[in-house]
Amino acid sequence: MSYDLRFKDKTKLTPAMKRSLRLLCQGLVDKDIADRLGVSFQSVKNILQAARYRTGAENRVQLVILCQQDPSLLEENNKTKAATN
Numbered sequence: 001m002s003y004d005l006r007f008k009d010k011t012k013l014t015p016a017m018k019r020s021l022r023l024l025c026q027g028l029v030d031k032d033i034a035d036r037l038g039v040s041f042q043s044v045k046n047i048l049q050a051a052r053y054r055t056g057a058e059n060r061v062q063l064v065i066l067c068q069q070d071p072s073l074l075e076e077n078n079k080t081k082a083a084t085n
Contacts, residue, residue: 015076017051020044022074024060025067 013021016037023033030044037044048060055073057063067073 012054013051013073014047016047017054018074018076020047021051021063021067024048025064025074 016039019037020033023036028036030048031041034041034044039047048063051057052059052063055063055066057066
C-alpha cells in the first residue's frame with residue numbers, strides 16, 4: 001500500500017522531529033523515545049503531532065510509512081550536520 005501524502009514543506013521538520021521519527025520508525029514507543037532523547041513523554045507526543053501536521057500524515061502509521069517511502073525525510077540537513085561536528 002502506498003500513501004500519496006503531500007508535504008506542506010518537509011524542510012521545516014526540526015532536528016528534534018527527525019530524531020523522534022527515526023526512533024519511532026525503529027518501533028520505539030513514546031516513553032522509550034523520551035528516555036533516549038532525554039525529554040519528557042509529553043514533549044515526544046507534541047513533537048510527533050507537529051511532524052504529522054507538517055507532513056500531512058493523519059496518524060502515526062502513515063507517518064512511519066511516509067518515512068519508509070521517503071528516507072530523505074529523516075536526513076539531517078547540512079547546517080545541522082556541520083553544527084554537530
